[in-house]
Amino acid sequence: MKKTYLIKYVFLLFFVLSAAAAFAQTNVVSGKVFDETNQPLPGATVAVKGTQKSAGTDANGNFRITGLSNGTITLQVSFVGYKTMEKIVSVTGNVTVTIGLMPAANDLNEVVVIGYGTEKKKDLTGSIATVTAKDFNTGAVTTPEQLIQGKVAGVSIISNSGAPGSGSQILIRGGASVNGSNQPLIVVDGVPLSNDGIAGAASPLDLINPNDIATFSILKDASAAAIYGNRASNGVIIITTKKGKAGKPVINFNTQLSIGKLTKEAPILSPNQFRAYVKANGDSLHIAQLGTANTDWQKQIYQTSVSNDNNLSVSGTAGILPYRVSVGYTDQKGILKTSSLNRYTAGINLSPSFLNDHLKVDFNFLGSQQKERFANEGAIGAANNFNPTDPVYSGNSNFGGYYEIMDPNNPGTLKALAPLNPLGLLNEEQNRSTVYRGIGSLAVDYKLHFFPDVHANVSYGYDGSNGQGYNDFPPTAASQYVGAKDANGVIQHGSNTKYKTVIGNSTIDAHLSYSHDFKSAKSHVDAVAGYSDQNFTTTTTNFATYFSNGEVNPTTLPTYPTGIGQYDLTSVYGRVNYAYDDKYLLTGTIRTDVSTRFAPGIRTGNFPSVAAAWVISNEDFLKNNPVLTNLKLRVGWGKTGNQDGIGDYEYLGDYSLGTSTAQYQFGNTFYPVYRPGAFYANRTWEETATKNAGIDYGFLNGRISGAIDFYYRTTDHLLAQINEPALTNFANTIVANIGNMRDEGVEFNITGQIIDTKDISWTANINMTLNRNKITNLTAVANPNFPGLQTGGISGGVGTYIQLNQVGYTKYSYATYQQVYGSDGRPLDGVYVDRNGDGVIGSSDLVVRHSPDPQEYFGFNSDLRVKKWSVGFSARANLGNYLYNNISSSTGIESNFINGLGIDENGSSSVLKTGFVQGQYLSDYYLENASFFRMDNVHIGYNFGKVFKNTGDLKITGNVQNVFIITKYTGVDPESTTGIDNNQYPRPRTYVLGLNLTL
């Protein structure tokens, strides 16, 4: 809660001075103010109602008001972000009181972090949502974005999979690009993070400990985000970490134990169903390969996982130095055997002030070391496919003892293309990484002595990571059966491949800000102007692969020892906020960016925005309305840019050297080749323009509050993959700036404090988003015959695509044949609707419809506190999202079970319904409505209060995550980031027991 501390000190100073001035009084009221966690609250204001007398609380929450006469007075206690509290006190002599403050539900004076500064919520003109620690999702949360899943309208967060630390797809208002990045810009304590992955980490964000985060600010519309110009098309998420608190040290310890379980097995044939099926449909060869075992391969590969998470933080002030230091340790096991994540984190925040608060220094550092073991997720598919009548172990020592399918015609050899033992795949591989990441920032803010309205702020931020690891297979692993020849032509088995990537991204920023109240003109002006330079450098070390005997595999010698990718973003920006009489607000921003990813001459992008707001509730006719206490109308327009998702040097079209395995032979010599690179010299900024209109509302002093926003966003110079005319480039498709896309949508959220008494409080929130996306153009010249761009490769036929980006349709729509059904309701094998009536089923009969993106999505959150108990839940629902069931389409066919390779393979039980013989990959039978309602989290907590003398606040919580899901989807999980369900690592159900102790 960064919002409060600066103000705290200002108040503190002021009231200490004013208190010193008042000395000639008689009675004294003194006491202490606490916050909701029973911590002393420094900087709160205690005033005697109806008088000029007031005081502020000191660092220990104490206050003292002197010079009172006997009688009854009303103390009014207020603090930013908290509900103002009144207490009637009878004054007879000196009196001591204690006062507890509760946080305000939706305080309009709340300070919101925006780009390059802060702003009071009431003065905002853009669409900005904030989520603070008290509203975060609880339970076993390993990656930061999971804290706000389902909390914010317009923000869709879908975890990539159930693997430990697997990260999430974050889409704000659906994402603005097709082939460029759709990831929002994430800024941590002023350091804009790169969206590039870190080698050895499933998700770059999982190196940030969620426990160190204080607030998220989500800038959704362009008028808010345009100050971040260059990378802001998909919105901006500003993460602020926890800061040092004034006062004596506060120690917080929390620990969690969690247990993860598989929720549902993939629907495949049971061993007995499989036997019956093969006997009914197979030839003698296949029937002969039926075994006597009954193996549930899914049971073999999954486990109940036990994980724990521990965090310790100390915050306080040492001398003039407010500090917060935290350490965390997470040990997470995955439900797929052999997957695990082990993370140590440390966070430091120091925020001293000098020269009477004229010079403020803010230092933040988040460091982590993460060791991860990645399971071979190929085991998931293998478990679906491996013959369930075969045993797990062979009884001999071949292949590590795991039973494998042998070639009956070539004794002693492994059958080619047969699935490998799923448990063997997991255990006969060690894929481990160690990743270090440090994000540090140092900001110095100087309030000019001669002109205190102006601040000069200089900051430096660095985000460095070092990810390295190896993938090691023993020589006995079935996957290493074939082996490769060493330099002497002898076949060797086993392999060890190392990898290493070092990333260093630095940001230098300098800005001047100005803030002044023109009282006589009823005006307030805030302005900021600055310069920033960001450099992104990624150095990848290339390694050869070694056989288990330590010899190098000669075909893997790297062409270059390292690969260095870098780009540079240089920007100047400015913003002016103007407020008249607290009723009329105007914001204008401009940012100019230069990216070295584009050719000189076309690398500059200009990103302006304007927004205005009318605070209707401050008009006289509503000013003292007791019901409608806040009503603000906002409109805004802005333009933002995108240059993520493309290469660093692609405008150059340089030559690259082929690997040692792609040489060509002239005579007796093999020559490494120089290949000219595809070029697109005219590539430049993808530009997104957003119009936004919104209403913020609040009833009954914020007890019911929320916002509704309408947006219309168009993307020009779309970074989209297009077909290059053959003979014009060294590639036939390339990411170009051609095309247009639009998104329109509505976001709505409402939060109510339905019950708000001392003993019982109930807060509930509902948010909903409706988003419609349409590609409006994909060619340089309008072309009605443009076939669209295929995307979404599926497994089954090699190179089969199920999705299409096509003009007039939602991006990543599915292109499928319309299945024809028989009179018995069963789909007919290979019979589709011949839409163009030419008698042949061809690509012109494909129907383009539905997309993986939900048409509407909802979040539901509820928290009920009854005395010391609290219970709550958070849930989400998606409607209109479709999912292609690739497990069903690629394995639920007779030719999979009884295949031409002569292998018995298991697969999807959908074969019993369809009876399909050959793969019908493009049938819309497999395109399923994946709308769902998911209970993400149910939690219960008990606050024991003080467990030691006057201190030691203890709270115990229990959570269940991924409680249940309601859906018609027939696969394991309807939620997918890709739209293609193909053996995804399942999301576990997690039971969490947590303990939180504050001293």
Added chain:
Amino acid sequence: MKRNSIKILLALGLLSFGITSCKKNLILIPNNQLTSEQVFSTPAGYTQAMAKVYGAYASTGNTGPYGNADIQGVDEGTSDFFREFWNCQELTTDEAVITYGDPGVQDLHNMVWDANNAVSRGLYYRSLYQITLCNNFIQQATPAMVASHSISGADAANIANYVLEARFLRAYQYWVLMDVFGNPPFATDATKIGSAIPPRIARKDLYAYIVGELKAIEPSMVAPNKNLYGRADQAAVWALLARVYLNAQVYTGTADYNDAITYANKVITTQGYGLITNFQNLMLANNNLNTIPGGGTVSEFILTINYDGTKTQGYGGSQYLTHASVGGSMPTAKFGIAGGYAGSRTTSNIISLFPTPPTTDGTKFPSNGDVDSRAEFWYPGQSETINSVTTFTDGLGVCKFRDVTIGGGAQGSDPNFADMDLPLFRVPEMYLIYAEAVLRGGTTGDAVTALGYINKIRERAYGSQPGGAGDITAEQLTLPFILDERARELFWEGHRRTDLIRYGLFTGGSYLWPFKGGAKSGVGVADYRNLFPIPQSDLAANPNLRQNPGYGN
């Protein structure tokens, strides 16, 4: 102090803007890429760039076997030149069926491909990609450019040869496009790459260009058998000319059998071009070591695509032919591979062209003790009748392509990839062209010589002496016999579709094979399928193109 502060602020502001303007022209250079100036500054650089021009035949990308593809939108493994070409030339005919369900593959044998067919699209872009590489190389290797890098003497002469060879490779790929697609887009080194949308060229005009270009380079090409193995020489130019002339009737409506004979004969009569002794040694791992009797290092291969199991890896070409054809009970070790992919087989139409084998038990591997040693088929577990194209055991296995060494039968250099080189031209084709052109009325050759050439092929196949079991008589030498002999000799080498079209048997219903047109016993198909459609993706990108008749638009 106030004044100083303002100065400092102003200075900071100016510095910011100053740095920003510098960055406007900052060029960050990747550490592991080279500009064209760097590549083409040394003779070695030219050679390595030329290695890519040739290598585009054999590799699918810059990271063998997989991972950094040249062609987008099709699976990289399938984007190999010979694999795509083979699929279009063989899977469409009686020579091959395949189990694969990859997009567009089954449509080939069923003859229902459309303008989005992934296989023909892959071939189209692969051929045009190699042409683009040729155009680029020629532009970078003009005498002036070479001289400007102070390259002279033997190095400059070698680069001049590269240019001629690039022109040959370009002509070869334009021949592929002319044969398969008819009327493709067209650009040469005269146009800067990317500066203009290429025009469409009509088949007839493309024929004139190819012939003209080949004749233009012919005199300056390296003499036959004098170039490095894997590089084109004068004989390659003659061989392509002979092939183009043989099909002139199809390409232009006007036959030119005299020139076909002339150019075939140039190869045949050049010292060193003949047949190796054992047919079954042609398609093996180290087939680059085959020599003809008395020929020193000279083989019957006129030009090859060079693959290598460790240095030129990919999932096409000879890897595809050696792996996709192995399944069922075929002995993987005898194919030198770790495991077969159970894909391609042949039909009874081809089997019936050979004498009845004395054994079908697999013991006489790779053939069946057949008097014709070219009958390299696998019978055990396979049925001659095809009930389902996608069942591997329907149809007979093919043992012609094996990644084992000559004589020893040892595995090639890698169990997953193949060392075997694939000939684009080999001498017997010249014999067959000569004979066919004579039979079709060409007057620059004679029937007696033709019969002699055919019997040379047959004597090698039968292991017989002149006048022995393999020989045929003058009466037996007919056009249908030539077609059948081509099927026997050049089986699975990428000729069948072109041959059937020349004989008028590819489309229509007068010649049927199992599952022609999708029906079990075969059914006639429309004549427009003699040409493949221009891929829809390029029609959309290039407004100068027109779809071939029959494919809509």
